[in-house]
Amino acid sequence: MITTQGLTKVYTSRGRQVSALQGVDLHVREGEVYGVVGTSGAGKSTLIRCVNLLERPTSGTVTVDGVELTALPGTEKRAGRELRAARRRIGMVFQHFNLLSSRTVQENVELPLEITGLDRAARRRKAGELLDLVGLADKARAYPGQLSGGQKQRVGIARALSGDPKVLLSDEATSALDPETTRSILALLRDLNRQLGLTVLLITHEMDVIKSVCDSAALMRGGRIVEAGPLTDLLATGESELARELFPLSEFGTGRPDGTVLEITFQGDTSGRPFVSQLARTYQIDINILGAAVETIGGRLVGRMRVELPGSHQDNVVPIGYLREQGLQVDVLGATATAPATRTGAVADLITGDRALENGVVA
Numbered sequence: 628m629i630t631t632q633g634l635t636k637v638y639t640s641r642g643r644q645v646s647a648l649q650g651v652d653l654h655v656r657e658g659e660v661y662g663v664v665g666t667s668g669a670g671k672s673t674l675i676r677c678v679n680l681l682e683r684p685t686s687g688t689v690t691v692d693g694v695e696l697t698a699l700p701g702t703e704k705r706a707g708r709e710l711r712a713a714r715r716r717i718g719m720v721f722q723h724f725n726l727l728s729s730r731t732v733q734e735n736v737e738l739p740l741e742i743t744g745l746d747r748a749a750r751r752r753k754a755g756e757l758l759d760l761v762g763l764a765d766k767a768r769a770y771p772g773q774l775s776g777g778q779k780q781r782v783g784i785a786r787a788l789s790g791d792p793k794v795l796l797s798d799e800a801t802s803a804l805d806p807e808t809t810r811s812i813l814a815l816l817r818d819l820n821r822q823l824g825l826t827v828l829l830i831t832h833e834m835d836v837i838k839s840v841c842d843s844a845a846l847m848r849g850g851r852i853v854e855a856g857p858l859t860d861l862l863a864t865g866e867s868e869l870a871r872e873l874f875p876l877s878e879f880g881t882g883r884p885d886g887t888v889l890e891i892t893f894q895g896d897t898s899g900r901p902f903v904s905q906l907a908r909t910y911q912i913d914i915n916i917l918g919a920a921v922e923t924i925g926g927r928l929v930g931r932m933r934v935e936l937p938g939s940h941q942d943n944v945v946p947i948g949y950l951r952e953q954g955l956q957v958d959v960l961g962a963t964a965t966a967p968a969t970r971t972g973a974v975a976d977l978i979t980g981d982r983a984l985e986n987g988v989v990a
């Protein structure tokens with residue numbers, strides 16, 4: 628649904644060039660919630676703003692729902708007709724909501740519809756439906772200044788949905804909210820994803836956001852995606868940095884030097900099986916449990932366990948094979964690493980934003 632290829636972006640600021648994106652290849656599948664996570668300055672905002680060409684990439688392509696946006700005519704300051712039409716199918720929500728304080732909630736949601744030339748009655752009806760969808764029907768006549776942060780973001784989401792988009796971009800939509808409001812906004816995004824079949828691309832610096840709503844994730848660093856894939860695949864990849872962040876095992880014991888320490892990850896069907904006792908019985912070995920935890924990640928139960936088997940890795944080849952045959956992900960600590968799900972890299976470039984679009988106006 629969203630593909631970027633070799634995306635680069637170089638900003639020029641006071642004669643200095645900053646490579647914000649250095650060759651980003653992103654692939655977001657239709658109907659999924661995809662999270663991009665990374666520390667400050669990693670290039671997340673630049674990436675998401677390049678997806679709807681709010682920022683024009685220096686090089687590379689952006690394709691959304693089969694339309695190559697980077698091939699459509701338009702300048703940095705003013706998009707052409709086709710690009711404006713394509714953008715209407717891409718909603719965007721912002722960290723600071725970007726609502727117009729002089730307009731009521733209803734009028735804020737109607738704003739993008741006014742630009743499309745929809746008549747007043749149809750605008751009112753549509754805005755009413757959208758406010759209902761986000762649970763704010765009773766606030767239609769209120770002004771943004773009278774709303775809580777969570778309510779403002781609901782208005783931002785309703786406004787983003789006014790063009791019946793297939794894709795919703797979320798630029799740190801919950802970063803300005805308290806934890807409970809964050810949960811309710813993430814639940815709303817998840818509901819909209821399911822009810823409307825909406826593909827959601829969000830950026831965040833919080834791993835908890837990835838954990839609670841995303842199907843897939845990418846880790847950005849220095850303008851590059853260093854790791855990406857479905858969470859289930861990442862969790863099954865021994866060396867995945869994201870998996871370790873999502874599900875840290877650092878507090879677990881590390882075992883004795885003469886034993887073999889295994890990290891076992893189980894999800895879905897395998898999560899309910901008593902594999903430790905089966906292993907002990909089948910091979911008559913004493914198993915030392917160093918740590919275990921179960922979490923819900925992307926709505927799916929995932930467990931991780933660190934165990935120690937007596938003897939060397941060589942001595943335990945058969946029991947390890949037995950566990951893997953059960954469908955469990957088994958990583959031997961200290962053994963050769965497996966490669967993460969994907970790795971990409973490359974170079975970068977410049978531009979201005981389109982303030983009108985940030986206020987929900989696809990001009």
Ligand SMILES: Nc1ncnc2c1ncn2[C@@H]1O[C@H](COP(=O)(O)OP(=O)(O)OP(=O)(O)O)[C@@H](O)[C@H]1O
Nearest residue numbers: 638639640645647666667668669670671672673674
């Ligand atoms: N308009 C701009 N002009 C010059 N440099 C910029 C501009 N916007 C971003 N940058 C630089 O590009 C790099 C990536 O910034 P970006 O905002 O995309 O990162 P981020 O991961 O979203 O960070 P944060 O989480 O702090 O928003 C940073 O070095 C930043 O200083």
